[in-house]
Amino acid sequence: MITYVEKKYRDNPITQNILKQYPNASVLLISNYKNIFDKPLAKWVEKSMIIAGVKNAISEAPKWYGHEGYGFFFKNSLNCIYDCSYCYLRGSFRNNTTVFFVNYEEIQKQIAEKITQVRKKDPDTPIWFYSSDYSDNLATDSLTQFTQNFIPFFEWFDNVKMEIRTKSINIARLLEYQNIRNTEIAFSLNPSEIIQTYEHFTPALDARITAIEKLIEQWYQVWIRFMPLIETKDYKNIYKQFLLYVSEKIDFSKIYSVFIGWLLYTKRDYTTLLKKDPQLDILYTLEDSRDGYYREKQEVREYFYTLFDKYITETECNRCLEE
Template structure:
């Protein structure tokens, strides 16, 4: 339920803004000159705001498409991300957004058309070279679909760009928008997972592992390509048993031909973000683990990280060909 809508005065008349005003007639509407006046000030509590985030409607005037770190792709040579939305419905304790953003309010950039122009331009510039566009870096791509209409708008758009791939990364089971349309050949619906015991401790407000598997299976059976994102890998007791069980559940739920890729990434976070989140949740077990600072990130001690990734690789390679397995190396923060 949205109780407060902040909106940039410059986009008050945008059709998408007006649609929000119609859908939430009881919400208090507060004008602002620029979304950063509301979103950016220091001295806000992400933790408190997460209880009841407001919606900020804004226009993204800056660069809309950004290159992703070199090791974060899933097979493409040209990889970009874009963020139509900042912040997430869910409240995963390992999520870097809590440390990166000063506010937990949702910022929705209503000018989808400008994002699409920039994607189209990139597509045209790259010619025959396939390019990838990742939509779930600063938000969950589907969790707020009923609010944003993102997939409903971008799937038909990408259908016209067969050489450009869209990754819809999510933990949501709100996949009706995908079920109602023909599968997009150049899209991957990428579900993120941790073992159920970890999910229950750290992934607050996220649907259970079982219900996500069910949603994923349904989409796979409808012909959608599925990605599995085991990222972040979380060190825990009974690590091998828990991850082995998870992989078994995931792989057996999917028809082999629908599995596009699996990517692995160890828990890591830029040091500054980590310190901020640690202040929000000082008694969180995750932040008291066997961690160390390396290359500007906080991550598991090298020997643990190596061992955990290696275990996951071995477990997965007993189910899938190595061509489908990708490893996200931490990015050095300078």
């Protein structure tokens, strides 16, 4: 494997931690990660990874994305070690090399500045920072030490929260903390049939449920995101059986919040994904909503709403990206 490292971050402790775990990788020093990342990689190129710094880590989340209040994404990594067929990241970048941004102090400075900016005009409304929109931070935590750097950082603020969205069961590090107020772990769940067909290399449903149980026992505010709900063959039966199963296994009265959401792409991402993977059957179930997005059909969404309201009764099922 080749590891490209921006010269400026060669001695960064996170860089050193990552390199330590790949003692046989060839390390190539580079001046700017974009020189590699912004070019399509030829098929014959060896598997590689990039360690770099990011200048603008924060971007605004769309309205209705998550909780009420101000919402921002922050990026500390690009591309994911998992390979979900439906992932919008497959259409987002010129190549699929994983990039780790290790300039945590700078990212945290940008987050703190954003909080100050918002607080000047609005002292009370909650502010949410969504991590893991460009990767799965928990899955790579042993490399990036993300949780030990960002969970304590967010504890400094009032009414400011970080969401770590994940399919990973890599929770050992999380279990070391106690009394954390400002981090929520949002597990993404889907039926086993969907996981096996479309969520390649991700942990099985039962393993995710076990991780959820452990975190709840410990102290964590756990979210569940039933996303993306997919109109696969026999989906009505598959999702019904799935909800019967999870509502027996998980005590939803202890779940902090539940969101449901479906496949949704911008026109650009949809077209790119379709070009990359014309065999991907679920893309053909979506409709052009004429508001710039491709999403599940209205009747399918209605079916999911009714089903979730019927089986998840202990807590409200919030709808993601829908008024």
